Amino acid sequence: MTDQTLVSLEPVRSVLESLTQNQVQFTVYDRVRVEPTDASFKEAISFAKAGLFDAFVAVGGGSVIDTCKAANLYASHPDNDFLDFVNAPIGKGLPVTGKVRPLIAVPTTAGTGSETTGVAIFDYEPLKAKTGIASREIRPLLGIVDPLHTLSMPSRVAANSGFDVLCHALESYTALPYHQRSPCPPHPQLRPAYQGSNPISDVWAVHALRVVAKYFKRAVRDPEDLEARSAMHLASVFAGIGFGNAGVHLCHGMSYPITGNVKTYRAQGYNVEHPLVPHGLSVVLTSPAVFNFTSSMCPERHLEAAEILGADVSGVRRSDAGRVLSDTLRTLLWELQVEDGLQALGYSSEDVPALVQGTLPQERVTKLSPRSHTQDDLEELFHQSLKLY
Incomplete structure (x- = not known):
């Protein structure tokens, strides 16, 4: 997962080259919204559910990594409604009891620290306010922190x-x-x-x-x-x-x-x-x-x-x-x-x-x-x- 700006830049290219060289089948999702919303989260979730993927790689800033966390979570819990895991009082704030797929986060900005956290933040458009999902279960399995990726900022x-x-x-x-x-x-x-x-x-x-x-x-x-x-x-x-x-x-x-x-x-x-x-x-x-x-x-x-x-x-x-x-x-x-x-x-x-x-x-x-x-x-x-x- 990445966004439409990064998809043509070196950080994404290097990841795709590595996957190709190692004969790993993959699909690229590049429609992540900068400062994601509930609607953009749901679009990524639908894509992840349909793909039945074994693992996820997020290449980008906090928007990309957070979107990937949410897509992974709901694809791994297909029977849950969107608001089930969203923080109370906007959502139900239910604990995540099941496992999620492995997620590798490759940050390209030096800011959110999203590769280290179990939090995914988005704009909840009906209330015009940000909220999120918070659970240790959605923390990335691995973060690859390469400073060369930040030179494009x-x-x-x-x-x-x-x-x-x-x-x-x-x-x-x-x-x-x-x-x-x-x-x-x-x-x-x-x-x-x-x-x-x-x-x-x-x-x-x-x-x-x-x-x-x-x-x-x-x-x-x-x-x-x-x-x-x-x-x-x-x-x-x-x-x-x-x-x-x-x-x-x-x-x-x-x-x-x-x-x-x-x-x-x-x-x-x-x-x-x-x-x-x-x-x-x-x-x-x-x-x-x-x-x-x-x-x-x-x-x-x-x-x-x-x-x-x-x-x-x-x-x-x-x-x-x-x-x-x-x-x-x-x-x-x-x-x-x-x-x-x-x-x-x-x-x-x-x-x-x-x-x-x-x-x-x-x-x-x-x-x-x-x-x-x-x-x-x-x-x-x-x-x-x-x-x-």
Whole structure:
């Protein structure tokens, strides 16, 4: 599985050559939608069910890998309805009890870390909000991380992919600690994929942050910088392992309606015919407001993140941790020429109620925020994110 841009590029060509040389029969599905929807998931699922395939290979970014996860899952469970495995409250959130086929993921972007996670995200068009499927059973059997595949990423794609890495690391490191998450599931099979921050995920998150701080701007500014592109590709894997266990929180929860309610905005560097807010961009635009809001619950972690990202925190009071991290993020966005907030994507204060309503069903992630929040809090965070500079 791949998309219509990648199908003619080197990452897919090298995979097809390998399959052919080793006499493996295969069929190519190249109709994956960038930022997939329930409709595009269902189209891929129908294709997978009809093909009766033994295994799957996903070559692409998170959209491709997530679509392939869903196709594999439902082809392996042909009697289940689509909403059975979709996260509650939109779907039933049933546990996956059966086995799926082997899936090999070959990421071509340095962002989602989807090759490491048991999560598949899509736009649920009836509600104009993102949701997903979360189960350890759909995690790829193997991820092949080749930095040469990322050299074809345009600069803006590298930037938006990198913002996803950044927020994966920041959110998982500042998420509600695992021992404070409640209620406890009555059975291990019902345990969610996202456990809250924990000693293992912390290691991956901090390491990913350090790599981002060193190589992110280089990877965006020079597509031929193989060292930087390689480092960011690995950072994506590191952050994926971290958030794949700990989870993310408000930046991601608020990002889903930002992409789902897009009107006319089309991001640079993406060969698509439909309006598109790339996932990483939708996540990072709220990050200055979000981390200023959450900092009071774990100021030391917010200060540590700010210091890793280059801020001078000597003598900074704990009460100022949120401001320092927020300013650090805002400076990074400015240096990487990111649009000036949600207004630049076509949103206004009149859209905030709809954005809040699209965030409310995202409890799978928003409940991992270290600071509890109300609907009024979400409204204020969206208002603060309309303009960044």
